Amino acid sequence: MCKHLKQTCQVGLLFFICSVTFAQNNTSYWQQHVDYTMEVDMNVKNYQYTGKQELVYTNNSPDTLQQVFYHLYFNAFQPGSEMDVRSRTIQDPDSRVGSRIAGLKPNEVGYLKIDKLEQDGKQVNHKTVGTILQVSLDKPILPGEKTTFKMDFNGQVPKQIRRSGRNSAEGVALSMTQWYPKLAEYDFEGWHATPYIGREFHGVWGDFDVKITIDKDYVLGGTGYLQNPNKIGHGYQDKGTRVKHRGKKLTWHFKAPKVHDFTWAADPDFVHDIHKAKDGTTLHFLYKDNPSYEKENNFTENWKKLQPKTEALLDFFTEHIGPYPYKQYSVIQGGDGGMEYAMSTLITGNRKFGSLVGVTAHELAHTWFQFVLATNETKHEWMDEGFTTYISSLAMNEVMNEEKENPLAGSYRGYTYLANSGNEQPQSTHADRYNLNQAYGLAAYSKGAVFLGQLGYIIGQENLSKTLHRYYDEWKFKHPTPNDFIRVAEKVSGANLSWYLTDWTQTTNTIDYTIEKVTEKEGKTQVQLKRKGLMPMPLDVKVSYKDGSSKNYYIPLRMLYFTKPGAENIQKDWPWAMPTYTLSLDTSKESISKIEIDPSQLMADVERENNVYEN
Numbered sequence: 001m002c003k004h005l006k007q008t009c010q011v012g013l014l015f016f017i018c019s020v021t022f023a024q025n026n027t028s029y030w031q032q033h034v035d036y037t038m039e040v041d042m043n044v045k046n047y048q049y050t051g052k053q054e055l056v057y058t059n060n061s062p063d064t065l066q067q068v069f070y071h072l073y074f075n076a077f078q079p080g081s082e083m084d085v086r087s088r089t090i091q092d093p094d095s096r097v098g099s100r101i102a103g104l105k106p107n108e109v110g111y112l113k114i115d116k117l118e119q120d121g122k123q124v125n126h127k128t129v130g131t132i133l134q135v136s137l138d139k140p141i142l143p144g145e146k147t148t149f150k151m152d153f154n155g156q157v158p159k160q161i162r163r164s165g166r167n168s169a170e171g172v173a174l175s176m177t178q179w180y181p182k183l184a185e186y187d188f189e190g191w192h193a194t195p196y197i198g199r200e201f202h203g204v205w206g207d208f209d210v211k212i213t214i215d216k217d218y219v220l221g222g223t224g225y226l227q228n229p230n231k232i233g234h235g236y237q238d239k240g241t242r243v244k245h246r247g248k249k250l251t252w253h254f255k256a257p258k259v260h261d262f263t264w265a266a267d268p269d270f271v272h273d274i275h276k277a278k279d280g281t282t283l284h285f286l287y288k289d290n291p292s293y294e295k296e297n298n299f300t301e302n303w304k305k306l307q308p309k310t311e312a313l314l315d316f317f318t319e320h321i322g323p324y325p326y327k328q329y330s331v332i333q334g335g336d337g338g339m340e341y342a343m344s345t346l347i348t349g350n351r352k353f354g355s356l357v358g359v360t361a362h363e364l365a366h367t368w369f370q371f372v373l374a375t376n377e378t379k380h381e382w383m384d385e386g387f388t389t390y391i392s393s394l395a396m397n398e399v400m401n402e403e404k405e406n407p408l409a410g411s412y413r414g415y416t417y418l419a420n421s422g423n424e425q426p427q428s429t430h431a432d433r434y435n436l437n438q439a440y441g442l443a444a445y446s447k448g449a450v451f452l453g454q455l456g457y458i459i460g461q462e463n464l465s466k467t468l469h470r471y472y473d474e475w476k477f478k479h480p481t482p483n484d485f486i487r488v489a490e491k492v493s494g495a496n497l498s499w500y501l502t503d504w505t506q507t508t509n510t511i512d513y514t515i516e517k518v519t520e521k522e523g524k525t526q527v528q529l530k531r532k533g534l535m536p537m538p539l540d541v542k543v544s545y546k547d548g549s550s551k552n553y554y555i556p557l558r559m560l561y562f563t564k565p566g567a568e569n570i571q572k573d574w575p576w577a578m579p580t581y582t583l584s585l586d587t588s589k590e591s592i593s594k595i596e597i598d599p600s601q602l603m604a605d606v607e608r609e610n611n612v613y614e615n
Contacts (some may be wrong), residue, residue, distance in 0.1 A: 015167060016286050023346040031479055033058040034183050034206040036262070041213040041249075046107070048165045055149040055333065056140070065141040065186065066562065068149075069193035073178035075125050076196045077101055077110035077165070078159035079381075082130055092437045096336050097198065100161050109156025110165070112181055118150045133181060133197040153181055162198060163346075171288060173218070174266040175334035175346055182261070185376070187479060199431035199440075200377035200384075203260030205477060206405035210262055212252045216245040219272055221286040221330045222264030223342040224254030228548065235272035257341060258325075258477055260374055263341035265334040275307040279318070279430060283310055283329040293350045302353045306331070309357050309399060313364050316395040319466070321368045322472035329367070331360055342368030359401060363391040367413040372476050380482055381431045381440075386448010391468075393449065410452045412604060414446030419606045420508050427505040428556070450604050451504055457537060457602035459493040460565045465490045473506075495562035499536070499576075511536035513597050514610035516580070520589040527583040527595060527613075529555075537603055538564065544594040553583060589615065 040051040059065055076083040084101035087093045088598035091235060091404075117126050119138045126135040141147050157176070160168040178196070185192045185202045192202050208224060219234045232252055233243030253589040267288060274432055275283040285307055293299035301342045318324050326343050335346035338359040343361035351358070369391070370377060370384040377384045389411060397407040408411075418424050423439045427447060436439035456464035467489045475484060486501045503509045512533035518527045529539070544550040554567035558575040574581045597603075597611040605611055 009242040014514045021407045023274045028438055029478065030060045030062070030188075032060055032186055032204050034204045035208075036180075036206060036489075037209045037307070038180060038262075039211045039213070040180075041173075042266075044215045044218065047174075048154065049157070050154045050464045050609075051152070053149075053151040053153065053181060055151070056146060056151065057183065058146045059143060061071050061142045061186060062143050063186075064143065065137070066137045067137055068141075068186075069184040069191055070135065071178070071182040071184055071193075071196065071377075071603075072112040072128060072131050072133055073182070073196045074110035074112045074158060074164065075128070075131045076154055076198070076573050077161060079104060079109070080421060081463035082415075086197050086432075089244075090231070090437065091435070094310065096197065097162050104159060107156075107570055108159040108160050110432055112153060112155045113510050114181065115151075115152040115154060116150075120148055121150075125377065134193075134437075135210060151181060155179065160336065163335050168336065170293075170333060170350055171290065172265060172267050172278030172334040174264075175344065176222070176265060177263045177339065177341060180262070184338040185479075186377075189461065194432070197361075197432045200378040200381050201261070202378050202479075203374070205258065205260050205374070206434045208254070208256040208259060208262045208522070210254045210256070212254070213249050214252070214262065214266060215268070216248060216250045217268040218250075218266040219268070219270035220264055220266045220333045221270070221272070221284055221285065222253050222254070222344045223259060223262045225327065227253040227255055229441075235274065259371070261342045261343035263344060263346070265332045267321075267334075267348055269305075270333075273304070273307060275449045277314055278310040279315070279324070280327070281311075281314060281324055283307065283314075283353070284328060285310075286330065287349050290350075292472045297350055299350060302351070302356050303349065305353060306356055306360060310360055310364065311462065313357075313392075313395050316398060317365055317368055317391065320391060321468055322372075322476065324367065325372060325476070327436070329364065329366075338363045338368060340369050343367075354400065356555060358392075358396055361395050361399070365392040365395065368472065373472065374477075374479050376479060378431050379428075381444040382427045382448030382451065383480075383482060383485070385444040386451055389445045401431055408449055410599075411446040411449035411453065412601070414442045415604055416606055418442040418447065419508070419604075427508055429491055441455040446516065449507070453602055454504075454604055455489065455497075455500070457540075457598075458497075458560070458564070459489065459495050459562070462565065463489075493562065495560055497560075499559050503535045505529065509611040510606045511537055511604055512607050512610075513537070513605060514541060514596060514607075515597065517593065518589060518592075518613050518615075523588055525585040525587055527585065531579050531581075532610075536574075539574070540567075540598050540600065540603075541583060542594075542596045542599040543587075544593060544596075545587070545591050546593045547591070550600060555581065555583065 035056045038052040040047040040049050079102045087097040088099050106273040117124055122138045124138050126133055164175055166174055183204055185204050199583045224238050230241050237243055269288050270286045270287050287303050330344040332346050333349035338347045340363045347359045365388040369387040375383040393407040397404050423436055427443050470492055471488045486497050490497050510533040514530050514532055515526040516530045536557050539555040541553040552568045555571045556563055556573040558573040592615050595613040
């Protein structure tokens with residue numbers, strides 16, 4: 001072989017190997033990584049703060065990055081912002097927002113301003129576009145490379161309107177959520193530089209090292225482990241340790257490993273309780289001691305009673321999903337309702353006891369479905385809200401002894417209302433693109449919960465339980481997509497479920513089966529069933545007899561290629577394209593008292609009245 005030809009072959013082989021490597025990377029999972037080191041100084045008189053941020057970004061993608069984006073969430077709380085205009089133009093605005101942003105005064109608005117930004121020691125050009133900072137890089141970030149950004153910034157905490165802010169309706173001084181310049185996520189779909197219009201979030205996994213300097217009288221709680229408790233006091237220090245505060249301010253130092261957000265709240269009147277769970281998790285509870293709330297809802301007593309219930313909820317989620325992966329969790333009074341954050345939640349606290357436990361159950365469950373299994377909730381909001389609603393409904397039923405036959409009945413009612421309202425949009429709709437807030441809420445929470453409840457109907461409850469555990473094991477600390485979840489369910493059950501994911505989440509097709517007629521022929525009963533809706537399902541049919549006995553029949557769905565475990569009297573399968581099906585019973589019509597499709601009511605049939613025949 002000539003030298004030139006040999007070199008050509010070597011180059012060609014190298015190109016082929018590189019091409020294969022990159023092709024594999026494009027189809028294999030990867031995720032970016034970012035480490036934050038931040039120092040902020042808060043002025044509690046004018047609610048302004050200054051900050052320094054060092055951010056080490058690792059490009060684990062196969063792509064060369066020419067620019068990066070940050071979120072500047074506080075800029076949403078300004079008159080004329082996208083959040084403001086959307087709230088004033090949508091048909092059913094969130095009552096917590098309404099037109100309140102439009103009325104903010106200069107000293108009440110929120111903002112984040114970038115004073116200086118460097119990449120690896122060199123200043124870079126950047127521009128602020130609403131709630132997004134667009135950064136032109138000094139040099140591209142190659143695949144596998146790290147780069148360091150250093151930033152000086154300043155901000156103003158807005159008057160509390162939505163989630164974040166100062167002086168909430170319940171008097172909490174600082175609810176510091178989405179408060180810092182946060183690097184946007186880049187994944188297999190590209191940059192997620194989504195403007196903050198009021199919905200959901202998506203973040204980069206990493207480690208946080210945060211120092212917060214604030215008035216010494218303020219008590220803080222939130223994400224991360226406090227590194228200097230014996231200098232801080234306020235109930236965090238070792239037992240018996242007396243803490244003397246010199247000067248007017250304290251610096252709280254927190255570290256948070258393997259999270260994709262950092263949140264804190266502060267108030268000078270916070271009561272701080274610690275409850276040690278049997279599994280070793282430290283549960284922190286921070287709430288205000290407000291005499292007026294005592295008369296309404298036994299406020300302090302409820303917060304004390306909440307603490308063992310929170311441990312019981314923690315145990316339930318650990319058992320039914322997977323181990324809680326951090327050493328602590330904080331339940332903090334703040335915000336405007338209930339919202340999940342890394343290792344913590346902010347909730348409004350002046351509630352009846354059942355409501356207080358309920359909101360805690362939902363937000364704590366989000367630790368698994370969003371803060372460990374970190375879906376892109378701007379695009380797949382039903383995965384975090386719906387899965388959370390599903391598991392927290394089951395948890396409340398057990399922990400609060402609700403004794404509901406179907407803890408998801410409310411979610412099924414919500415979905416059925418939506419499906420019949422004419423306002424439904426596919427669950428694949430971006431969280432900000434729903435025509436109505438109500439349609440978003442029912443699609444994300446109710447229909448999302450029904451997705452899991454109904455999956456249990458399709459593949460069996462034991463397979464569903466195994467699916468949730470395997471999903472946690474395979475995808476914790478990653479960014480799973482809907483397809484990743486359904487593939488786990490397929491591997492666990494052996495069923496073909498691609499049709500289920502498509503019909504339920506990407507269309508508004510409905511399930512509607514009916515008993516068309518019941519006839520008798522030669523001593524046998526012929527039950528004619530009809531599929532009226534476009535979405536197919538396997539069917540459970542229960543036949544009750546006048547002598548008090550009953551018999552269950554199972555009609556497989558052909559495209560499922562699967563028979564539910566424990567199914568009785570398995571019939572021939574029903575192809576989707578065939579609108580009708582005849583179930584033949586070896587009994588006379590006269591002996592039958594009732595025939596019912598889906599007696600469990602775990603199939604989300606939008607018109608249940610035609611599911612029953614009574615003789």
